[in-house]
Amino acid sequence: MREEGSELEMEKGFLKWKPVNLMKKILSLPMKKTKNDIGLRLDISYILVNLIVCSYPVNTYPKLLYRNSLDDLILFLTVYHGKGNFRIFNFRGEKEDSDYKDNDLIGIAAKYESKDFEIQELRSTLINDGKIPISPIDLETRTLVEEETNNVICERIGWLDHFPPPFELLEEIVDGIENYLSVSKNRVAVLHCRMGKGRSGMITVAYLMKYLQCPLGEARLIFMQARFKYGMTNGVTIPSQLRYLRYHEFFITHEKAAQEGISNEAVKFKFKFRLAKMTFLRPSSLITSESAIVTTKIQHYNDDRNALLTRKVVYSDIMAHECGGNMTFIFGRDYLTLENDCRIEFTLGTSKSKAASSIISWTSCASCWLNIYLETLMHIIKDDSSPDYFQVERLKRDEMLGTTINWQELDGFGELSTHGLKLFQALKLEWEII
Numbered sequence: 142m143r144e145e146g147s148e149l150e151m152e153k154g155f156l157k158w159k160p161v162n163l164m165k166k167i168l169s170l171p172m173k174k175t176k177n178d179i180g181l182r183l184d185i186s187y188i189l190v191n192l193i194v195c196s197y198p199v200n201t202y203p204k205l206l207y208r209n210s211l212d213d214l215i216l217f218l219t220v221y222h223g224k225g226n227f228r229i230f231n232f233r234g235e236k237e238d239s240d241y242k243d244n245d246l247i248g249i250a251a252k253y254e255s256k257d258f259e260i261q262e263l264r265s266t267l268i269n270d271g272k273i274p275i276s277p278i279d280l281e282t283r284t285l286v287e288e289e290t291n292n293v294i295c296e297r298i299g300w301l302d303h304f305p306p307p308f309e310l311l312e313e314i315v316d317g318i319e320n321y322l323s324v325s326k327n328r329v330a331v332l333h334c335r336m337g338k339g340r341s342g343m344i345t346v347a348y349l350m351k352y353l354q355c356p357l358g359e360a361r362l363i364f365m366q367a368r369f370k371y372g373m374t375n376g377v378t379i380p381s382q383l384r385y386l387r388y389h390e391f392f393i394t395h396e397k398a399a400q401e402g403i404s405n406e407a408v409k410f411k412f413k414f415r416l417a418k419m420t421f422l423r424p425s426s427l428i429t430s431e432s433a434i435v436t437t438k439i440q441h442y443n444d445d446r447n448a449l450l451t452r453k454v455v456y457s458d459i460m461a462h463e464c465g466g467n468m469t470f471i472f473g474r475d476y477l478t479l480e481n482d483c484r485i486e487f488t489l490g491t492s493k494s495k496a497a498s499s500i501i502s503w504t505s506c507a508s509c510w511l512n513i514y515l516e517t518l519m520h521i522i523k524d525d526s527s528p529d530y531f532q533v534e535r536l537k538r539d540e541m542l543g544t545t546i547n548w549q550e551l552d553g554f555g556e557l558s559t560h561g562l563k564l565f566q567a568l569k570l571e572w573e574i575i
Contacts, residue, residue, distance in 0.1 A: 172196070172337070173370050178272045179220060179263070181213045184337070186368045188345055191322050191329045194337045194368055200249075201239050211241050214331075215249045220264050221273055222329045224250075224257065227294075228321055229331045230314070232306075232340040234299035234447045246294045300446040302335055303556050305343065305385035307442065307482040308512045309407055312392065315347045337368065339556060342377040347389050357390050381510035381552050388515040402531060403518070409533045410514040412478040414572050417541055419455065419485075421468040423566035427489075428457050428468065433501060435564055436488050437470075441480040449484065453477055458492070468565075478575070481514045487551075487564055505561035507551040513572060516544050536574050543571035 172184050175193075185195040198211040218227040233240070253260060267273045298314055300306045306314070318330050334340035342364050349360035365376030377383065392400060416439070427433050435457035440449040453472075460468040486508040490498035518531055520542055529535065547567045553560040 173366075173368060177217060177221070178267060178270075179217070181210075181217050183213055183217055184209055185214070185217070185331075186337070188349075188364060188367045191326075192318075192345065192348070193329060193331045194341045194345060194364075195331060195333045196337045197233060197333055197335050198241065199239055200241050200245050204239050211245060212249050215246070216253060218329070218331065219250075219253050220260055220267070223264070223327060224254065224260075226325065226327045227329045227331055229295040229333065230318065230344070231295055231297045232299050232314075232332065232334040232344065234301045234445070236447060243295065250294060299334075300340070300442065301449070303339060303379055303552070304484070305382045305482075305510050306340075306446070307480070308385060308388055308392075308515060309404065309481075310446075311343070311347060311385060311389060312404065314344055315351055315389075318344070318348055319352050338374070339377060339379055339382060342368070343382050343386065346377055346386055350386075350389060351393050357386055361386075378558065379552055379556055380550050381508075384510065385512070388512055388519075391515065391519055399528070399531070402529070406531050406533050407481060407514050410517075410536075411481055413533060414478065414513055414517070414574050416453075416472050416477050416479070416570070417573050418472065418543075418569075418571040419470045420463075420569040420571075421457070421460070421565035422545070422569055423466065424457075424468050425562070425564050427562065428564060429462070429466070431458055432491075434458050434490050434492055436490055438484075438486045438488075439477070439479070440484045440486065441482060452479060452483075479513070482510060482512050484508060484510050485568070485570070489562060489564065503561070505564055506554055507548065507560040507564065509546055509551050509568070511544070511570070517542055517572075517574070520544070533574070538574065541571040541573055543569060545569045 173186055174183065175185050175187050177183070183195065185193055187193055195214065196209055198209040198214045199205055200211040229246075264273065296317070298306075298310065298317075300310070305311070318332075322328050322330055332341040332344055345364045345368075346357070346360040349355040349363055350357060353360075355363065361376055365374070369376060377386070392403060395403065419437070421428070421435075428435055437455040437457075438451050439453040439455075440451050442448075443450050455470050457468065460470045463469055487506070488502045489505040490501055492498075517536055521530060521536060525535070527535075545567050548560065548563055548565060551560060551568070
């Protein structure tokens with residue numbers, strides 16, 4: 142049966158010479174890819190021995206020309222980690238016709254199930270040759286693990302690209318990965334979004350912080366060095382994603398009981414605050430002269446986290462001009478209440494024509510995500526260090542609560558740090574608990 146294992150290896154080995162792999166190599170140039178000994182061209186990176194990050198796998202053309210092959214990924218995981226010992230965590234929220242379906246995963250897994258004996262022979266050969274640096278898997282233990290998990294191959298817990306997930310979901314995902322891995326030392330979690338950078342990077346960094354007790358800066362460095370070639374990228378860089386990692390850092394400094402309390406109170410806090418005031422500090426003369434108009438949209442995710450819902454639109458030409466030159470909008474008493482996680486977006490336009498606004502909108506764009514509950518806690522704890530300070534009823538204050546975000550701390554175009562024309566020096570947002 143050694144020969145049959147070799148045939149499987151040779152069958153995949155010829156892929157090295159296909160021209161299509163040149164496209165894959167170019168597109169994954171920044172990534173530090175883990176090589177394998179069965180001839181598969183895959184963009185995967187081991188962050189830990191049981192934690193893998195990869196780019197999005199597909200199983201249809203034309204994307205098979207330049208993306209990870211889902212079939213090859215399942216084969217790699219089956220050979221190197223064993224049947225029933227891996228789970229894919231899919232963080233993509235956006236939907237496309239070419240996305241792989243659960244039935245695709247089941248079909249591929251079933252195909253390699255039928256070749257189990259050959260795969261085990263190949264696996265044994267690689268282990269004997271020192272090509273797989275883990276011990277052979279106990280088949281009896283593996284069967285018990287499969288029955289226990291009901292053969293779940295993939296968990297889909299996605300949200301939109303370049304954004305952070307809702308904070309509660311961030312904690313749920315990190316704990317879910319640990320719960321899965323802690324059952325057996327043979328298990329491996331495979332994380333992917335689109336490119337295996339922002340969303341997968343956030344979750345990886347948060348996991349390292351919580352379960353390996355790494356400081357935020359060290360966790361970012363571990364991910365960056367394991368996933369990317371030197372000097373190609375700084376890893377997780379989008380300001381809002383970093384803001385949510387700082388929320389996570391604040392959260393995990395609490396004892397476990399307090400963490401559970403904060404999680405429970407966060408649910409109660411939803412729609413229990415209202416935005417009261419928004420101020421542009423030191424706005425650009427382009428806005429103050431009303432040569433152009435800034436459109437501010439206040440948004441949050443829909444239930445599936447694959448689209449944004451706009452709750453309020455504010456135009457700069459209706460904002461009040463204060464004595465110091467700042468521009469302010471005071472929300473009416475209509476109680477604009479929101480989810481804890483909200484997004485504020487700023488785009489530049491003009492009232493002259495839609496065509497002109499469409500063109501001008503590309504000259505400046507900025508946004509930010511905030512979790513108002515966590516922002517409130519981080520403000521309150523400076524004055525109230527009591528054990529139950531996080532309870533919603535204790536958060537009510539006579540004065541407004543708020544935060545200030547500098548223009549440079551806002552998100553730019555996509556994953557780029559640039560925002561285009563600077564619209565104001567800083568944003569000040571104020572809210573009250575109701």
